[in-house]
Amino acid sequence: MKYIDEYRDGRLAKDIARQIAALADPGRSYHFMEFCGGHTHAISRYGLEDLLPANVRMIHGPGCPVCVLPIGRIDAAIALAMRPEITLCTYGDLMRVPGSNGSSLLKAKAAGADIRMVYSTLDALRIAEAELEREVVFFAIGFETTTPPTALALKAAIAKGLGNFSIFCNHVLTPAAIQNILESPDVRKLGTIKIDGFVGPAHVSTVIGTEPYEFFAGEFQKPVVVAGFEPLDVIQAILMLVRQVNDGRHEVENQYIRAVTALGNEKAQAEVANFFELRESFEWRGLGEVPYGALRLRPQYVAYDAEKRFSMVTPAAKDNPACACGAILRGVRRPTDCKLFGTVCTPDTPMGSCMVSSEGACAAHWTYGRFRERARQVDVGRAVA
Amino acid sequence: MNMMIKAYRRKLDVANGRVDLSHGAGGRAMGQLIEGIFHKAFDNDWLRAGNDQSAFSVPGGRMVMTTDAYVVSPLFFPGGNIGTLAVHGTINDIAMAGAVPLYLSASFIIEEGFPFADLERIAQSMGAASREAGVPIITGDTKVVERCKADGVFISTAGVGMVPDGLDLRSDAARPGDAVIISGSIGDHGVAVMSKHENLEFDTDIASDSAALHGLVADMIAAGGAHIRLMRDPTRGGIAATLNEIASQSRVGFRIDEDKIPLKPEVAAACEFLGLDPLNVANEGKLVAVVAPEGANAVLATMRAHPLGSEAALVGHVVADDNCFVQMTTSFGGGRIVDWLSGEQLPRIC
Ligand code: SF4
Numbered sequence: 001m002k003y004i005d006e007y008r009d010g011r012l013a014k015d016i017a018r019q020i021a022a023l024a025d026p027g028r029s030y031h032f033m034e035f036c037g038g039h040t041h042a043i044s045r046y047g048l049e050d051l052l053p054a055n056v057r058m059i060h061g062p063g064c065p066v067c068v069l070p071i072g073r074i075d076a077a078i079a080l081a082m083r084p085e086i087t088l089c090t091y092g093d094l095m096r097v098p099g100s101n102g103s104s105l106l107k108a109k110a111a112g113a114d115i116r117m118v119y120s121t122l123d124a125l126r127i128a129e130a131e132l133e134r135e136v137v138f139f140a141i142g143f144e145t146t147t148p149p150t151a152l153a154l155k156a157a158i159a160k161g162l163g164n165f166s167i168f169c170n171h172v173l174t175p176a177a178i179q180n181i182l183e184s185p186d187v188r189k190l191g192t193i194k195i196d197g198f199v200g201p202a203h204v205s206t207v208i209g210t211e212p213y214e215f216f217a218g219e220f221q222k223p224v225v226v227a228g229f230e231p232l233d234v235i236q237a238i239l240m241l242v243r244q245v246n247d248g249r250h251e252v253e254n255q256y257i258r259a260v261t262a263l264g265n266e267k268a269q270a271e272v273a274n275f276f277e278l279r280e281s282f283e284w285r286g287l288g289e290v291p292y293g294a295l296r297l298r299p300q301y302v303a304y305d306a307e308k309r310f311s312m313v314t315p316a317a318k319d320n321p322a323c324a325c326g327a328i329l330r331g332v333r334r335p336t337d338c339k340l341f342g343t344v345c346t347p348d349t350p351m352g353s354c355m356v357s358s359e360g361a362c363a364a365h366w367t368y369g370r371f372r373e374r375a376r377q378v379d380v381g382r383a384v385a
Numbered sequence: 386m387n388m389m390i391k392a393y394r395r396k397l398d399v400a401n402g403r404v405d406l407s408h409g410a411g412g413r414a415m416g417q418l419i420e421g422i423f424h425k426a427f428d429n430d431w432l433r434a435g436n437d438q439s440a441f442s443v444p445g446g447r448m449v450m451t452t453d454a455y456v457v458s459p460l461f462f463p464g465g466n467i468g469t470l471a472v473h474g475t476i477n478d479i480a481m482a483g484a485v486p487l488y489l490s491a492s493f494i495i496e497e498g499f500p501f502a503d504l505e506r507i508a509q510s511m512g513a514a515s516r517e518a519g520v521p522i523i524t525g526d527t528k529v530v531e532r533c534k535a536d537g538v539f540i541s542t543a544g545v546g547m548v549p550d551g552l553d554l555r556s557d558a559a560r561p562g563d564a565v566i567i568s569g570s571i572g573d574h575g576v577a578v579m580s581k582h583e584n585l586e587f588d589t590d591i592a593s594d595s596a597a598l599h600g601l602v603a604d605m606i607a608a609g610g611a612h613i614r615l616m617r618d619p620t621r622g623g624i625a626a627t628l629n630e631i632a633s634q635s636r637v638g639f640r641i642d643e644d645k646i647p648l649k650p651e652v653a654a655a656c657e658f659l660g661l662d663p664l665n666v667a668n669e670g671k672l673v674a675v676v677a678p679e680g681a682n683a684v685l686a687t688m689r690a691h692p693l694g695s696e697a698a699l700v701g702h703v704v705a706d707d708n709c710f711v712q713m714t715t716s717f718g719g720g721r722i723v724d725w726l727s728g729e730q731l732p733r734i735c
Contacts, residue, residue, distance in 0.1 A: 010644070010716045045662075047719020231717050347724075358660075368721040371710050 009232060016235050017051035023242050029055040031194050032241050033331055035178055036143075036201035037064030037359025038229045044368035046231035056238065059193060059331035060364070062177060062286055063201060065142045065170075066093045066357035067329060070283040072317040073170055074099040077139055080168070080312055081105065081113040087131065088115045088168075089124035090139040093357050098350060100317045121153035128157070128165035137306045141170040145203040147295065148268040151275045154297075154304055168306040169296050171276065174204045175212045176293040177284060181330060182220050193332045197223040197241040199234065202256035209264030213252045220250075227255040275301060285319070285353060286329030325352035328361050335362040336373055342366060397421040402501040409495070409529025419527055422501065426508035427491075427515065431523035439523040441488055444547055451478040452543035460503070460537050462578045464592030467540055468511035470669055473597045475542040476518055477618045480599035481672065483554050483606055484546035489515060491542050492526035496535040507538065518597040520544070546599075552606065558614040559635035563703040564681035566674045568601065568688055569594070569696040570647040571624055575666030576655045591651050596670030601693045605674065608687035612680020618672050625664040625723045627673050628711045638706025641723070643716045645700045665726045675703060 024030060034040055040060045043049060049058065062068050074097050081088040088105070095106040095117065109115040114134070118124050121138055128136035140150045150167060157165040178198060200213060205226045213224045223244035227237035237255045244251060254260050275298060282294030297305040306312060319325060323345070324338035335341050335354070345351040347363050354360035358367070397417055407414040424432050431439035455471045465473075471491065479486040491511065495504065515522050522542075573594040580589045598618065605613060619627035624646075628639050648663055656663045670693065676684045681699060688694030701713075711723040 010718055013717045045721060046715045046717040047721045048717065050719035051717065231715075367724045371708070371712055371720065371722050 013051065013232055013235055016232070016239050020056060020235070020239050020242055021053045023239070023246060024053050024056050025246065026055065029057065030196050030242060030245060031057050031059055032197045032199060032238060033059040033061045033181070033195050034199040034234070035061040035063040035174065036199075036204070037067065037357065037361075037364075038201060038203070039199055039227070039234055040064075040361055040364050041359045042229050042231050042234050044364040047368070048231055048235055049369075049372075051235065052238065056242065058238075059195065060328070060361035061181070061198075061331060062284065062329040063143070063174065064354075064357050064359040065146070065172065066097060067325070067353040067360045068172060068177075068284045068286065069094075069097065069141060069170060069353065070285045070314075070317070071099055071319055072283070072314040074105070075103070075317050076312050076314045077168060078103055078105060078108045078113070080137060080306065080310055081108050081115050082111075083310070085135050086114065086310070087127060087134045087136045088113070088139060089118045089127060089136060090115060091119075091141070092117050094139060094141065096350060097353050097356050098320075100315075121149045122156075125153050125156060125162070125165060128162050129160065132164055134164060135310075136165050137168055137310075138165070139168050139170070141172075143172060143174050143201070143204050144207045147171045147272050147276065148207060148265075151271040154275050154301065155271070157304065158301075163303075166304045166306040166309050167297065168312070169276070171295040172282065172284065172290075173278075173293055173295065174201065174208075175216060176290055177287060178213075179216050179220075180284075180287055180290045180293065182222065193330070195222065195331070196245050197225070197250075199237045199241070200224050200226040200252075202226055202228040202233070202260055205254075205256065205260040205264060207265050207268050209262050210252050210254050210260060211262050211264075217250050217252045223250045223253070225253045225255050226260055228258070274298075284329075286326035320351050323352035325354045325362070328354055335365040338362070342370070397501055399501040399505050404495045404497060404499040404501065404504065404529055406497050406529055406531065409527060415527060418501075422505050422508045423491075423493075423525060423527070426505070426512035427522040427525075428512070429521045429523065431521065437524070439488070441523065443487065443545070446550055447548040448545060449479050449482045449484045449548060450543065450545045451475060452541065453478060454539060454541045456536065456539050457578065458536055459578070459581045460507070462581045462593055464574075464577050465595040465669070466507055466510055467538065468507035469514045469595050471540040471542040472511050472514040472518065472520075472522075473595050473669060474620065475544040476520055476597040476599055477669075477672070479544050479546035480597070480602040481554075481616045481618055482546070482548055483552045483602060483610070483613070483616070484548045485603070486518070486520045486544055486546040486599050489520055489522045489542055489544045490524045491522050491540060493528070494535050494539040494541075495527065495529050496537055497529055497532045499537055504538065507540075514597070518599065520597075520599075549606065549610070552610055554613065554615045556615055556617075556631060556634040557636070559631055559637050559675045559703045560614065560677070561637060561703050561705040562678050563614055563675045564678055564685075564699050565628070565639060565641060565701045565703065566676060566681065566685055566688065566697055566699050567624065567647060568598070568672045568674075568694045569670075570649045570652065571619070571668055571671065572652040572656060572663035572666035573649065574669040575623070575661075576652045578667075579659065580655065589651050589655055591649065591655065594668055594670035596693055598670065598672055598693060601672070601688065601691045604687050604691050605684050609676065609680035609684040612677040613684060614675045614677060616672050616674045619668050621667050622726055623663070623665040623667060624673060625662070625711070626725055628723065629709075629725050631673075631675065632706075632709040632711055635703075636707075636709060638704045638709055639701055639711040639723075640704050641701030641711065641713050643713050645698050647696045647698050664723055
């Protein structure tokens with residue numbers, strides 16, 4: 001409990017905010033991208049934007065596993081779940097993500113598909129053990145943090161000789177995506193935004209360490225600060241980024257020294273490497289094809305790979321053309337720039353993935369930040385009057 | 386409750402027996418179940434009369450009636466069970482109108498195979514809760530459904546009560562400037578239930594706050610009746626849902642202060658661990674009162690003098706706002722909206 005209070009100390013936060021205001025050069029602006037939806041959520045939930053000077057702006061990045069899953073993967077999962085022999089196990093958030101033509105796993109479930117909501121990979125494994133006559137498929141998604149549990153579930157399934165358990169692997173990799181935001185010609189074509197530095201997700205780095213960002217920070221000359229998810233962590237990371245920019249540095253710094261090391265958890269990495277290999281390319285919603293941006297099962301585990309085992313196809317599916325999720329995930333537009341925001345698209349009636357997960361930029365803004373638009377409108381109104 | 390008092394009565398084997406379909410079929414077995422478990426637990430004159438309904442007298446004035454269905458899982462949790470919830474919840478719904486609760490009804494939908502022992506435990510604690518509250522359960526019904534058609538047991542309770550003369554609490558009565566008072570720490574019930582959820586089990590000492598609030602309400606009305614605009618018990622959806630409901634019904638906004646909201650550190654920690662917002666987590670023994678500014682201090686002091694309101698706190702105010710936003714100053718000094726929950730509150734993925 002003390003643990004939480006320490007990282008939610010409002011006075012300390014205001015003190016750090018004062019330091020940021022004092023250090024931020026009024027002659028320039030600072031644009032930092034928090035890659036991970038966990039940070040987006042913390043920024044919105046604690047109203048951190050209100051503590052920053054106007055020339056320090058946070059750009060919400062693509063780092064929410066639910067948000068970046070392309071629509072075709074949802075369609076593929078729905079098609080699989082509709083097969084009578086299949087039990088598809090999935091996290092609750094995924095159930096509501098819109099597929100093509102207004103479909104979703106939630107609707108497929110209501111239509112009779114055997115889709116079960118689970119809280120962990122191990123729940124899925126338990127179902128497979130209890131119902132040997134069913135083909136139990138775990139819909140695996142997430143960044144580096146969630147990959148080791150999937151690897152361990154596979155290991156356990158193999159050890160138990162469970163022949164009815166397989167994985168629909170959608171694990172994606174953080175550094176590749178960050179790199180893609182800055183480098184990919186495709187993404188550039190789609191429009192880019194000036195980014196002066198990144199807040200990196202601490203939970204990812206507890207697994208991979210800070211080292212994977214070194215190349216990237218040097219190559220693109222962008223500072224990276226790996227930070228925890230408590231509001232104090234985030235604001236401290238912003239201060240560290242402002243300092244780096246002012247000093248002209250572009251280093252990888254670690255704000256989260258309480259759990260992150262340079263090399264990360266090598267044991268977990270080894271488990272992951274045993275079972276998974278890089279995909280040459282994988283589509284991310286909003287970023288397009290990201291080279292080496294995702295994982296798949298190694299060929300020797302083909303029997304546990306749902307994609308191979310059930311000859312799944314990922315249809316080429318297009319997002320709702322009015323949905324601006326793609327641009328929002330790249331940071332080039334804000335949720336309120338989308339025509340659908342708050343009208344047809346709300347967390348109760350999500351049109352795009354950014355409105356589904358509580359870590360999505362649209363949902364975070366709708367849930368916590370909407371009143372700011374109102375304040376802005378009033379300001380503009382006053383200015384006009 | 387349809388009573389069957391006939392010959393050939395065998396005692397229910399409460400320790401080892403289970404509900405089967407015959408216990409809902411209207412025959413001797415059903416009579417035995419009702420007698421052996423429910424009448425024993427709820428015992429009072431009305432039930433002993435053995436009718437399908439109960440006649441009762443009420444004082445003159447305005448009456449309130451409410452009904453609610455309880456489907457909680459797990460059925461037993463620290464601080465209570467589905468039965469105590471069904472009693473407290475319905476009493477509280479009556480009390481939120483400022484009314485004095487008088488009588489309850491209870492109907493049970495029981496799944497075939499449900500152990501008598503568990504049913505008795507539930508019934509006994511309901512009986513105890515209703516006696517402690519002074520609100521008897523005077524009529525009821527029992528149905529048994531096939532295995533897998535229910536989740537152990539579902540309970541519906543209804544209740545009636547009388548509103549004191551001159552009191553008229555309405556959901557559209559909140560006015561800018563009114564004070565918002567919460568009777569105690571939030572989220573205890575939701576966290577206690579989640580801690581026993583089969584997929585989430587975690588260690589915590591938190592017990593449900595399930596309690597009947599009509600005594601607290603009676604004191605509040607005695608102290609500041611004319612100043613109390615409205616009351617609500619923030620059950621499912623937590624205080625976030627309650628405040629949003631009041632805001633849209635009264636066409637006002639709220640401004641609350643995160644630092645002032647009573648929250649146990651264990652509940653905060655559990656919510657953190659599960660990725661939940663305590664403002665969305667259910668309570669079963671708390672109330673939110675909107676009170677005209679001139680009565681706020683008196684009401685607050687009275688609440689604090691009652692055991693169920695000892696941690697009561699003034700957490701914010703009603704403001705004029707066409708958007709009906711519930712805004713909160715965070716412990717960080719920033720601002721945010723407190724919104725309804727969309728869909729189910731789910732523990733986070735990573
Ligand atoms: S508001 Fe909805 S439709 Fe628009 S970008 Fe966000 S999620 Fe997509």
